[in-house]
Amino acid sequence: MRNLVISCLLAVLAACSSRAPEIPIDPSRYDVKIERDRWGIPHIHGKTDADTAFGFAYAQAEDGWELIEETLPFYRGESARYNGADAAPADYMIQWLGVREWVKSGYDNQISPEARALVQAYADGLNHFAAKHPDRIERDILPVTTTDIVTGFVVRHLLFYGFDGAVKEVMGPKRAREMSRLVADLGLSDTPIGSNAIAVSPAATDDGATRLMINSHQPTDGPVAWYEAHISSDEGLNIMGGTFPGSPLISLGFNHDIAWGVTVNKPDLVDIFVLEINPDNENQYRLDGQWLDLEVEDASLRVKLWGPLYWTFTRKIYRSKHGPVMKTDHGSYAFRFGGQNEIRQVDQWYAMNRARSFDEWYAAMAQHRFASFNFVFADKEGTIAFIHNSLTPLRESGYDWSQYLPGDQSNLIWDSYLPFKQLPQVVRPKHGYLASTNQTPFKVAHENDNPDPSAFSPTDGYQTRMTNRADRAFELFESLAPISADDFWAIKHDKAYASSSRAGRYIQAAIEAELPNALPHQLEAQTLLAEWDLAANIQSREAALGVCVIRAEWRAEQDGLAPPDAGGVLQTCADELLEVSGRIDPLWGDINRHIRGKINVPVGGGPDTLRAIYGMGYEENGYLTNIAGDGLYYLVAWDAQQKLSVQGVHHYGSATMLEDSSHFADQAENFAAERLHAPLFDEKERAAAGDVGSYRP
Numbered sequence: 001m002r003n004l005v006i007s008c009l010l011a012v013l014a015a016c017s018s019r020a021p022e023i024p025i026d027p028s029r030y031d032v033k034i035e036r037d038r039w040g041i042p043h044i045h046g047k048t049d050a051d052t053a054f055g056f057a058y059a060q061a062e063d064g065w066e067l068i069e070e071t072l073p074f075y076r077g078e079s080a081r082y083n084g085a086d087a088a089p090a091d092y093m094i095q096w097l098g099v100r101e102w103v104k105s106g107y108d109n110q111i112s113p114e115a116r117a118l119v120q121a122y123a124d125g126l127n128h129f130a131a132k133h134p135d136r137i138e139r140d141i142l143p144v145t146t147t148d149i150v151t152g153f154v155v156r157h158l159l160f161y162g163f164d165g166a167v168k169e170v171m172g173p174k175r176a177r178e179m180s181r182l183v184a185d186l187g188l189s190d191t192p193i194g195s196n197a198i199a200v201s202p203a204a205t206d207d208g209a210t211r212l213m214i215n216s217h218q219p220t221d222g223p224v225a226w227y228e229a230h231i232s233s234d235e236g237l238n239i240m241g242g243t244f245p246g247s248p249l250i251s252l253g254f255n256h257d258i259a260w261g262v263t264v265n266k267p268d269l270v271d272i273f274v275l276e277i278n279p280d281n282e283n284q285y286r287l288d289g290q291w292l293d294l295e296v297e298d299a300s301l302r303v304k305l306w307g308p309l310y311w312t313f314t315r316k317i318y319r320s321k322h323g324p325v326m327k328t329d330h331g332s333y334a335f336r337f338g339g340q341n342e343i344r345q346v347d348q349w350y351a352m353n354r355a356r357s358f359d360e361w362y363a364a365m366a367q368h369r370f371a372s373f374n375f376v377f378a379d380k381e382g383t384i385a386f387i388h389n390s391l392t393p394l395r396e397s398g399y400d401w402s403q404y405l406p407g408d409q410s411n412l413i414w415d416s417y418l419p420f421k422q423l424p425q426v427v428r429p430k431h432g433y434l435a436s437t438n439q440t441p442f443k444v445a446h447e448n449d450n451p452d453p454s455a456f457s458p459t460d461g462y463q464t465r466m467t468n469r470a471d472r473a474f475e476l477f478e479s480l481a482p483i484s485a486d487d488f489w490a491i492k493h494d495k496a497y498a499s500s501s502r503a504g505r506y507i508q509a510a511i512e513a514e515l516p517n518a519l520p521h522q523l524e525a526q527t528l529l530a531e532w533d534l535a536a537n538i539q540s541r542e543a544a545l546g547v548c549v550i551r552a553e554w555r556a557e558q559d560g561l562a563p564p565d566a567g568g569v570l571q572t573c574a575d576e577l578l579e580v581s582g583r584i585d586p587l588w589g590d591i592n593r594h595i596r597g598k599i600n601v602p603v604g605g606g607p608d609t610l611r612a613i614y615g616m617g618y619e620e621n622g623y624l625t626n627i628a629g630d631g632l633y634y635l636v637a638w639d640a641q642q643k644l645s646v647q648g649v650h651h652y653g654s655a656t657m658l659e660d661s662s663h664f665a666d667q668a669e670n671f672a673a674e675r676l677h678a679p680l681f682d683e684k685e686r687a688a689a690g691d692v693g694s695y696r697p
Contacts (some may be wrong), residue, residue: 070481157345198473351363373390435469
């Protein structure tokens, strides 16, 4: 018996340690060169765009194979196989949505042949790297497939606009919202997230220049931290900027003629329907007076238990004509959402990467494949533009679509989207400035240049909030006009809270709050707060207290909650600072830190400032470590003669996962000190900067 058990365990171990069969890759099929500049940034040039994608995959894998290896199981709905039971809900969601089935069924007839060639070459590049570097391979995930790559695009788009939040809500202990009936008025809510993209045209600058700030906020580490690269080919592709590991294209960036930045938006794109289930058949639901069968299949979830031991279990997946269905103790709910069954994001990103003019870029945007995202554009001709992109459903009027919907009426099952040109947009604003900082799309420019909200249906579910970053940007536009190059730099690195913003009003409430039974240090804190200039500079003695107070309001809004009592928060912050630093007025730079490897330096800025730095909790050493916000960012400009100049910096360095690399943290100190450099877009610039090496993968 004992020998039998040992034999079984050894068999399991052998099965678990085996690697999936690799696809033989002939690298000679791809004509591509990778050039590394002095910062280690890869500049990949291929004869064809597909050749470039092969090299781009190889370069990404060199710098961060571990991130790609970590995310692939998630996109396959197999994360629990490696990460244990905590990952099983995410696996269920991927299988429940059926994303990989969308991709497999539509890949050949929906995605263009050119994009398919690009995706295949990228998958080949990853597999080629894995074959050459078996010492870097930890999981049996090979081969990487085209389905993996396209599924990554689809899932990222859904998660960026917060689809998973709707699923978590329904899975709660009770029904979270009322069911909508016919109503006359709507009050829509929204949940914020950060990013900045700001543009000024010659109408607003003192020297006739056009400028763009590309500054999307992401985590500093992990699979959606920015990776910087430059891709080009003999077929005309030539773009530099940021992307995520696992993508064959640039997500935001610039070429000689155009540039764009991206910010997250969160319009109401998820509709949840309450199904009436047949009391005599739990797998039937009522629609238009008839009982219809739910589609039923099994999700197979393999969960790592311990060492080589796994447990595979199944859960039912249900779907109705609305979409996937979730059964809970408080009801059965069907989901319908923007981007459902849409897999062509890669085609649109590809067209944007190849664009060299506003007309070409706008035509790429008009493909309208992205579920969400705001875009801010600029070009050498002086054009600037804002597009609130979304797959906004064309919904039946008269219902409050922010609530749950009755699931028994087929007229509520929408099947089309608001046309692209009818989305909120601002092109060539007369007053010459645009700021997209995750605020409402109806306040992104001068008041006379903004979209008219009355021109849009209340069922569209657009955001209504403002951010401090928006309030502060418009405050600076007004005070600095006309805007110089130095002014634009100052706007990007501004660390202040506008007194008129939510944050500013919350600080004022804390200053004016009555503090019954307050301790002496808490009363002293209130006096200190009243002296604050609302700027999170590293030499400030008030910022640690002020940012602590603001962070409580910011977190509450993130969760859709009312802000906590400002006076109580002030007292708690005073207590916390006294505990972690021994005083209520430490220098902000002694608290707010940018840390990477052996580098540990002060950094200015804070939550929801234009210099966005987020540290979510005090560590044992009293630090608030920068974990999100500003990462890779660029200041792009064309002067009056249309000459391009770019300055940028990455928050860490190009070697995202290689701690022994000289590029693991070689930009970290510059990032904290706000020292930018030219990104060496042109070959002559790279050669002049020195330390350049090239090779073929």
